[in-house]
Amino acid sequence: MNRFDYVRPTTVEEAVRAIGSAANARFIAGGTNLVDLMKYNVERPERLVDITRLPLEAIEEHDGGLRIGALVTNSTVAYDERIKERYPLLSSAILAGASGQLRNAATTGGNLNQRTRCYYFYDEATPCNKREPGSGCQAIGGVNRIHAIFGTSEACIATHPSDMCVALAALEAEVRVTGPGGERRIPFAEFHRLPGDTPQYDTTLKADEIVLSVDLPDADFAGHHTYLKLRDRLSYAFALVSVAAVMKRDGDTITEARFALGGVAHKPWRNTEAEASLKGKSATRESFEAAAEIVMREAKPQSENGFKIELARRAIIRGLTQAAAGTPQSQSDKRIA
Missing domain, CATH: 3.30.390.50 (CO dehydrogenase flavoprotein, C-terminal domain)
Structure with missing residues (x-):
């Protein structure tokens, strides 16, 4: 693991400045994905911006639906009575994933931003276009039993790992983000990317933006x-x-x-x-x-x-x-x- 700076802002504005002022910085909250990647030398950030003190830990009523703060843990979302009553699909998907210990640490924003899964991506001894653009995709023609069958490219066939995000896609949630250019909202279908010829990018989130919340629309799908x-x-x-x-x-x-x-x-x-x-x-x-x-x-x-x-x-x-x-x-x- 490489050496890195560590900062712990207390406001969203400070967090945005901190992430934008370093060439290779990463936000960290629960760390359930990022820390693993750092241990494997897949991620080598020069700065970690710890966002656990930011005021993003609430589930609130919003525009007839619910707004889930980026720092709300997966367990909190899954067991929230309003989620279970109005969006049981989301609760069920979260409980299908990981383990209780990981769900207690993993956050909503972190779940959205976890990296795609591939044996070769996690093995720095093998070529991988996600780690080193232009180096090749070892999974194509290699060990690819778990890999994608839709939306692939010649550059990458990795799969997105989240259960929560599959439910959010079906519910047509919206991701609220902010950065130096101000706040914007991203329809969930547009938040994650297909690999194309730039598989190193998993989402449409800009490098200096932070997820604030996931907004669930007012919709009645609880019965079916x-x-x-x-x-x-x-x-x-x-x-x-x-x-x-x-x-x-x-x-x-x-x-x-x-x-x-x-x-x-x-x-x-x-x-x-x-x-x-x-x-x-x-x-x-x-x-x-x-x-x-x-x-x-x-x-x-x-x-x-x-x-x-x-x-x-x-x-x-x-x-x-x-x-x-x-x-x-x-x-x-x-x-x-």
Whole structure:
């Protein structure tokens, strides 16, 4: 681990100045991802800006929905009564991820900004375009069982690791950030990036900006939702494929449906064409199969992860079935409902 400066601002303005005045600075709060990367020499910041004293630890009513401060821990979000009542999908997704100890430390803003997962990204002895742009992608043609099947490029096939973010994508949350240029709001679908030819950038957040909050819109999806996570083991494992689904129904007719996939792309993956295909349709397996087929048309497997195509197709159908029936996947009894 390299030597670095350490500062601990007490206001957002001080934090923005601190991050902008060093060439290679990083914010740190829970440190559940950044510290690991520093230990592996993947991240070598010249300055750490500790933001744990900033006033960003509240969950508040906002514009009919809820505003979650960037420093609210994952556990606090998951067990907040307002979240469980109005946005149970988010609570379920968080409880599907990591371990209790990590959820107690990990923050909302940190979860949004965690780096994509790839064996080669974490191994500085191998080429990786995310670590060293232009060095190549060892995962392409290498060990790529866990890697992406959507939105890949010749530069990178890594996957986004978050469970929470998959739910936030389906809920169409908004990320509030600020920097030297002032405050701005980023629709969740635009916050994370596909790799393209610049895979070193995971988000559209500028280097001198800080996340202030995640804003949940006023929406009623509490009755029909599910977060389905398929993985190699039932605890403390990243998703091979996950599905966050929400739905509104009028009798047997679907009036609105949204679903996002995790474990399959460089960002939470949505297909608005597939979602639109469900509107006005009956909540039947046939409707869900047709939507899944629309999604899977864009899948591009690598040498070892072709199994994800059928796994994702079945997961979409099962997730939509659970959401339609109002029988969400349990995160304590992880057997598939």
